[in-house]
Amino acid sequence: MKKIVWPLVLILLAGLLSACSGESANAGEPLEAASVEWTEAELKKVDDKVSGLDSRTDELQREIDALLAQTPGTGGGSEPVFLDVQPDYWAFKEIMTIYDAGIISGYPDIQKFLPEKSITRAQAASMLVKALKLPLSDAPSAFSDMSSDHWAYKQIMTVAEKGYFRGSNGKFLPNDPMTRKHMAVVLQRAFDLQVTSDPYQDYKDVPKTDDGYLYIKAITQHDVARGSDGYYRPYESTKRSQFSVFLYRALNY
Numbered sequence: 001m002k003k004i005v006w007p008l009v010l011i012l013l014a015g016l017l018s019a020c021s022g023e024s025a026n027a028g029e030p031l032e033a034a035s036v037e038w039t040e041a042e043l044k045k046v047d048d049k050v051s052g053l054d055s056r057t058d059e060l061q062r063e064i065d066a067l068l069a070q071t072p073g074t075g076g077g078s079e080p081v082f083l084d085v086q087p088d089y090w091a092f093k094e095i096m097t098i099y100d101a102g103i104i105s106g107y108p109d110i111q112k113f114l115p116e117k118s119i120t121r122a123q124a125a126s127m128l129v130k131a132l133k134l135p136l137s138d139a140p141s142a143f144s145d146m147s148s149d150h151w152a153y154k155q156i157m158t159v160a161e162k163g164y165f166r167g168s169n170g171k172f173l174p175n176d177p178m179t180r181k182h183m184a185v186v187l188q189r190a191f192d193l194q195v196t197s198d199p200y201q202d203y204k205d206v207p208k209t210d211d212g213y214l215y216i217k218a219i220t221q222h223d224v225a226r227g228s229d230g231y232y233r234p235y236e237s238t239k240r241s242q243f244s245v246f247l248y249r250a251l252n253y
Contacts (some may be wrong), residue, residue, distance in 0.1 A: 055142065082106055082113040091115065091241040094248035098189065104244065105132045115241035122152040122174035124183070124243060125165060128190055129155045131247055137161050143172040163206040164190045179210040181234035183243060191250045193222045203232040210234070224249045 015020060080086055085095050095113060098104055104127060106113040135159040140148065156172055159165045164186050187193065195218045206216050216232055221224045224246050
C-alpha cells in the first residue's frame with residue numbers, strides 16, 4: 001500500500017507545483033505589462049511638463065524682447081532717436097513716449113526734435129489729431145489763410161470741425177506760435193477736462209477776470225499743467241517740449 005501511495009503523492013505534488021508555477025508565470029505577465037504602461041504614462045507626463053516649461057520660457061523671452069524693443073526713445077535700439085533729446089533731458093520720457101506712439105516725428109533730416117522751439121498752431125493741430133486718432137476731414141477750408149495745399153490742411157479742418165480750434169477773424173494763423181493760454185483752451189476742449197471742487201491755488205499771473213482762467217484752472221486741476229513758482233505765463237509761446245509733456249499727461253488722464 002505504501003509503495004502505491006507514495007508514487008501517487010509525488011505525482012500529485014508535481015502536478016500541484018506545476019500548476020502553481022503556471023499561475024505564478026501567468027500572474028506575473030499582467031503585472032509586468034501594467035508596470036510598463038505606468039512608466040510610459042509617467043514619462044509622458046514629465047515630457048509634457050518639460051514641453052510646457054520650454055513653451056513658457058520661449059513666451060517669456062518674447063515678452064522681454066518686446067519690452068526691450070519698446071524702451072522709450074530708442075526705437076528698439078540702444079541710441080536715442082533725437083540728438084537734442086538725450087536721456088537726461090527733463091522731458092525725455094514724455095517726448096519719446098509720444099514719438100513711439102507715432103504722434104510726433106521731429107525733423108528726421110537733421111535727427112532733431114528742437115524741443116526748445118515754439119510749437120506752431122498747425123503743428124499742435126497735427127499732433128492732436130494723431131493723439132486722438134481722429135478721422136481726417138475732407139471739408140473745404142473755413143479759413144481765409146488756409147488752402148488745400150497746406151501740409152496740415154486736413155488736420156486743421158479736422159480740429160476746427162471738432163471745435164478744439166476756432167481761429168481768429170476768419171483766419172487760422174497756422175504758423176503762429178501757440179501761447180500757453182491757448183494751449184490750455186485747446187486741451188481742455190479736446191479732453192473735456194472739467195473744473196472740479198478740489199482745492200486750487202490761483203496763479204499769480206492769471207486773474208479770475210482773464211478769459212482763459214477756467215481753462216487754465218481745469219488743466220491744472222487735472223495735473224496737465226503745473227506752472228512754475230506760482231506763475232503760469234499764459235502769453236508766452238508754448239515750447240515743443242512743453243506741448244509734448246502736456247499732451248502726454250492729458251492722454252494719461
